[in-house]
Amino acid sequence: MEDLHLSFTEENYLKSLIHLTVLSLAKIEVGTNELAVNLNVKPATVNDMLKKLKEKKLINYERYGKISLTEIGRLAGMEVLRKHRLWETFLVEKLDFSWDEVHEVAEQLEHIHSRKLIDRLDSLLDFPKFDPHGDPIPNAKGEIEILTRKTLNEIEIGEKCRLVAVKDNSSAFLQYVNKLGLTIGSEIEIASKEIYDELLHLIIDDQTFTVSKKFAENLFVV
Amino acid sequence: MEDLHLSFTEENYLKSLIHLTVLSLAKIEVGTNELAVNLNVKPATVNDMLKKLKEKKLINYERYGKISLTEIGRLAGMEVLRKHRLWETFLVEKLDFSWDEVHEVAEQLEHIHSRKLIDRLDSLLDFPKFDPHGDPIPNAKGEIEILTRKTLNEIEIGEKCRLVAVKDNSSAFLQYVNKLGLTIGSEIEIASKEIYDELLHLIIDDQTFTVSKKFAENLFVV
DNA sequence: TAATAAAGTTAGATAAGCCTAACTTTAAAT
DNA sequence: ATTTAAAGTTAGGCTTATCTAACTTTATTA
Numbered sequence: 001m002e003d004l005h006l007s008f009t010e011e012n013y014l015k016s017l018i019h020l021t022v023l024s025l026a027k028i029e030v031g032t033n034e035l036a037v038n039l040n041v042k043p044a045t046v047n048d049m050l051k052k053l054k055e056k057k058l059i060n061y062e063r064y065g066k067i068s069l070t071e072i073g074r075l076a077g078m079e080v081l082r083k084h085r086l087w088e089t090f091l092v093e094k095l096d097f098s099w100d101e102v103h104e105v106a107e108q109l110e111h112i113h114s115r116k117l118i119d120r121l122d123s124l125l126d127f128p129k130f131d132p133h134g135d136p137i138p139n140a141k142g143e144i145e146i147l148t149r150k151t152l153n154e155i156e157i158g159e160k161c162r163l164v165a166v167k168d169n170s171s172a173f174l175q176y177v178n179k180l181g182l183t184i185g186s187e188i189e190i191a192s193k194e195i196y197d198e199l200l201h202l203i204i205d206d207q208t209f210t211v212s213k214k215f216a217e218n219l220f221v222v
Numbered sequence: 223m224e225d226l227h228l229s230f231t232e233e234n235y236l237k238s239l240i241h242l243t244v245l246s247l248a249k250i251e252v253g254t255n256e257l258a259v260n261l262n263v264k265p266a267t268v269n270d271m272l273k274k275l276k277e278k279k280l281i282n283y284e285r286y287g288k289i290s291l292t293e294i295g296r297l298a299g300m301e302v303l304r305k306h307r308l309w310e311t312f313l314v315e316k317l318d319f320s321w322d323e324v325h326e327v328a329e330q331l332e333h334i335h336s337r338k339l340i341d342r343l344d345s346l347l348d349f350p351k352f353d354p355h356g357d358p359i360p361n362a363k364g365e366i367e368i369l370t371r372k373t374l375n376e377i378e379i380g381e382k383c384r385l386v387a388v389k390d391n392s393s394a395f396l397q398y399v400n401k402l403g404l405t406i407g408s409e410i411e412i413a414s415k416e417i418y419d420e421l422l423h424l425i426i427d428d429q430t431f432t433v434s435k436k437f438a439e440n441l442f443v444v
Numbered sequence: 445t446a447a448t449a450a451a452g453t454t455a456g457a458t459a460a461g462c463c464t465a466a467c468t469t470t471a472a473a474t
Numbered sequence: 475a476t477t478t479a480a481a482g483t484t485a486g487g488c489t490t491a492t493c494t495a496a497c498t499t500t501a502t503t504a
Contacts, residue, residue: 120317
């Protein structure tokens with residue numbers, strides 16, 4: 001399971017597939033075009049790579065068919081995800097990065113090949129269960145705790161909830177979240193909603209804020 | 223000086239040039255073949271890359287001429303070296319790697335692009351001056367403390383000296399060094415030398431060891 | 445169900461890094 | 475100083491990962 005030497009690019013394909021299948025519950029297959037959009041390359045490029053990944057037994061795929069990860073592919077992809085999230089945690093916990101600065105650097109660090117490195121990092125961080133964005137970190141066996149989470153726009157008027165994670169990890173979005181004084185764990189109450197333009201009025205720490213539906217869809221709450 | 227986007231490969235060329243020119247005192251130019259040997263590629267490959275590096279103003283080079291780093295190239299190469307040595311220090315100090323395990327991983331980590339990351343790492347490690355092999359770490363301005371060091375085989379019989387660094391960073395060599403109980407700072411006395419086969423008899427912690435000239439040439443002492 | 449749209453595939457190009465084989469220039473040695 | 479050896483270069487190919495443009499298959503919808 002170790003020692004199958006994957007390129008930077010191959011690892012990115014597996015990571016995308018993890019996101020599109022394993023992590024987006026209730027879907028275990030994905031199409032060429034959707035994967036192309038996710039990886040920001042053209043479908044023709046994906047098509048070529050699918051043949052290679054199938055050859056290496058990392059994915060299940062037939063001509064004109066849907067794509068899914070094999071067990072080997074799932075484990076390899078999970079390891080990349082584990083590395084990404086552990087590095088993000090390291091950057092925030094040990095190097096005082098803010099949560100909106102870590103994604104790009106972790107995109108690079110996740111491709112460092114060293115089992116020992118990642119296991120020691122896990123230990124240094126005291127085996128964290130969640131990364132700075134509230135996402136669960138897969139363990140060394142590739143197991144992940146997938147919790148059912150609602151997005152903020154699914155919460156009813158008058159209800160209170162707690163921010164547990166963010167969907168969008170871009171610095172633009174996260175800085176916007178910061179501006180509202182929100183952090184993982186913050187309590188949010190839905191004051192009211194506008195029918196016409198779908199805006200939400202929130203109460204956070206006794207202050208009122210108005211946000212868009214798009215914004216609310218990117219916050220996971222319980 | 224920041225933001226010139228260099229590839230993994232280009233960075234390795236600059237790092238090699240730093241080693242072959244700046245660090246190996248009294249030589250500021252190098253040839254295509256020598257660089258090829260150092261990078262473990264063929265001279266023809268180096269020749270192609272020289273054109274690219276010259277185009278990017280990282281090296282001084284004319285057809286059939288010698289190669290040297292420009293100021294831009296020197297700074298970029300120094301930054302790679304700085305990253306390599308800081309990461310090695312991190313692995314030993316924070317993740318309990320032994321000094322013979324760090325080189326390969328640092329070869330990967332040195333190519334992570336993030337000025338903030340490396341400066342924060344420097345700070346986390348308390349601005350170390352030397353890496354685990356006793357080599358000086360360039361500062362954020364690309365300045366390095368080049369000290370005049372002798373190798374163990376240059377020491378006269380009866381003299382005592384102290385191990386300050388190792389030349390060879392391979393795990394095979396470093397494990398051999400470990401086996402003799404030597405660490406950076408160890409005191410070594412030259413008991414005697416064999417004329418015939420150039421062996422050295424050493425006294426380390428009241429114990430006698432016999433080592434080859436090749437071995438002694440890879441230990442820096444003062 | 446036949447036409448059309450969407451999804452997926454193929455063929456042919458390009459750029460980066462690498463190679464081998466043949467060639468040219470410079471340096472060394474008789 | 476001429477020959478030979480060493481160093482350096484060029485031309486042409488290969489692989490990986492990407493692209494565009496044209497084509498095929500599957501799905502949708504009128």
